[in-house]
Amino acid sequence: MRKVWIKLTVLLSFLFIVMPGKALAAGGGGELIVIVADTRRFTGAMAWWTDMYNDSHLLFALATIIIIPVVGVIMGVIADVVMSRIGIDLKHRELAEH
Amino acid sequence: MDWLYVLMPISGVDIFWPGLIILGLGVGIIGAFFGMGGAWMVTPGLNILGFPMAFAIGTDIAHMAGKSLISTLRHGKFGNVDYKLGVVMIAGTVVGFEIGAQMIMWLERIGRVDVTVRYMYLVLLGFITWLVFSDVIKRLRMEKEARKAGKEVDKLARGIEWHKTFHKIKIPPMMHFKMAGVTCTMWLPIFISLLTGWLAGILGIGGGLLRMPALLYFVGCPTHVAVGTDLFEVAISGLYGTASYTYKGRTELVAAMIMLIGASVGAQIGAVATKYVKGYGIRIFFGFAVVVCAVSIICKLIAAANPDVRVLFDTLATVLILGMVAAMSTYIFALFVRGVKKELADKKARQGK
Numbered sequence A: 001m002r003k004v005w006i007k008l009t010v011l012l013s014f015l016f017i018v019m020p021g022k023a024l025a026a027g028g029g030g031e032l033i034v035i036v037a038d039t040r041r042f043t044g045a046m047a048w049w050t051d052m053y054n055d056s057h058l059l060f061a062l063a064t065i066i067i068i069p070v071v072g073v074i075m076g077v078i079a080d081v082v083m084s085r086i087g088i089d090l091k092h093r094e095l096a097e098h
Numbered sequence B: 001m002d003w004l005y006v007l008m009p010i011s012g013v014d015i016f017w018p019g020l021i022i023l024g025l026g027v028g029i030i031g032a033f034f035g036m037g038g039a040w041m042v043t044p045g046l047n048i049l050g051f052p053m054a055f056a057i058g059t060d061i062a063h064m065a066g067k068s069l070i071s072t073l074r075h076g077k078f079g080n081v082d083y084k085l086g087v088v089m090i091a092g093t094v095v096g097f098e099i100g101a102q103m104i105m106w107l108e109r110i111g112r113v114d115v116t117v118r119y120m121y122l123v124l125l126g127f128i129t130w131l132v133f134s135d136v137i138k139r140l141r142m143e144k145e146a147r148k149a150g151k152e153v154d155k156l157a158r159g160i161e162w163h164k165t166f167h168k169i170k171i172p173p174m175m176h177f178k179m180a181g182v183t184c185t186m187w188l189p190i191f192i193s194l195l196t197g198w199l200a201g202i203l204g205i206g207g208g209l210l211r212m213p214a215l216l217y218f219v220g221c222p223t224h225v226a227v228g229t230d231l232f233e234v235a236i237s238g239l240y241g242t243a244s245y246t247y248k249g250r251t252e253l254v255a256a257m258i259m260l261i262g263a264s265v266g267a268q269i270g271a272v273a274t275k276y277v278k279g280y281g282i283r284i285f286f287g288f289a290v291v292v293c294a295v296s297i298i299c300k301l302i303a304a305a306n307p308d309v310r311v312l313f314d315t316l317a318t319v320l321i322l323g324m325v326a327a328m329s330t331y332i333f334a335l336f337v338r339g340v341k342k343e344l345a346d347k348k349a350r351q352g353k
Helices: A002-026 A044-055 A055-087 B017-034 B039-048 B053-078 B085-109 B116-146 B164-165 B187-203 B208-218 B223-247 B253-276 B280-307 B308-352
Strands: B005-007 B014-016 B174-177 B182-185
Touching: A002 B005, A002 B174, A044 B253, A055 B053, A055 B223, A055 B253, B005 B116, B005 B174, B005 B253, B014 B017, B017 B053, B017 B208, B017 B223, B017 B280, B017 B308, B039 B085, B053 B085, B053 B253, B085 B174, B085 B182, B085 B187, B085 B208, B085 B223, B085 B280, B116 B182, B116 B208, B164 B182, B164 B208, B164 B253, B187 B223, B208 B223, B223 B253, B223 B280, B253 B308
Parallel strands: none
Antiparallel strands: B005 B014, B174 B182
């Protein structure tokens, strides 16, 4: 688990170092158009989420880039547990081209 | 059947959520098996499910970042990720991407470049296809000749060995990449990443499709390590892409999360399946995926040139890509099941002795 956290920390560090350049390189990520989410159709967490989107895209972006890797790691770990339960050796493989 | 649809909070459209899980699963399997993000496969799928184009790309990139992270962790445990090589390449990828993106904006200012870019993409895909299949043919020929002489070809031998020529360049500092088993000048991976990053920037793609063969044929990584290391790069660039698109309000996180449910399973299946397939098996699969990508671009070019048949060829391109996702992911899943069965049977037999 410690190794996973070290790798995650390294990944996130790179994210913050290279993000501005990459964001610029992506050409701005699309044209500037104003999109407003309709909050009237939601309640609870979904309403909070749409409110955040309408209030601040910066907060919305920060929340997204934190949620995505965290959920990715959680789901990866769950899938890992399921796979090991099957009985597959998940640590070794033979390196062969043919 | 309303329960099969979920209302997306930002785009305000109802989406068939099982479709998102299936798409995530399919692309998760393929991406983890080949070592690429697969944006060119997901975007048309999201469009068909009813996503407005403005949200399709951002949502795709967000799910791609999470999925590639899962695949990287899995490949990392197998020893398929050369983190040192990945880190060295990041700088080149970013600078190259920046130059490419700026260049394309400059070209756009002086004229229409869409078609030129598509033709360039096509030429590049043609080159990759030629490279992969001529390598496979050469390797098969080597084996045939060795068999005739009563010898065996080395397990790690390759048909095309351009990397050996590049490894002769001894400009300091020299670096050793343990997982890849490569010793070369630091400038080689930097230059390769700069080149692939530049091309990705010009073509407006993530770059996994270019980086994976570059790692194989120019840097000299074994196939499995090329797949794992490329996924490491995709995970990082995917997170930057997510930041960029989300800041512009173009990401539907709920959809990305639903896709991740399928993709997390798919990524594990794809990554574990590489354990049961030899390097050249992966290369051949990759070659076919590149061919389908090229054919879909030809369809798009025909559609762009002939307004009368635009709908027909645009649909054909989408059907081709999604058909390939379905066929390849099913086949990789079958390889996974066969491999697991064999491994468990061997394990049981060993315990029985």
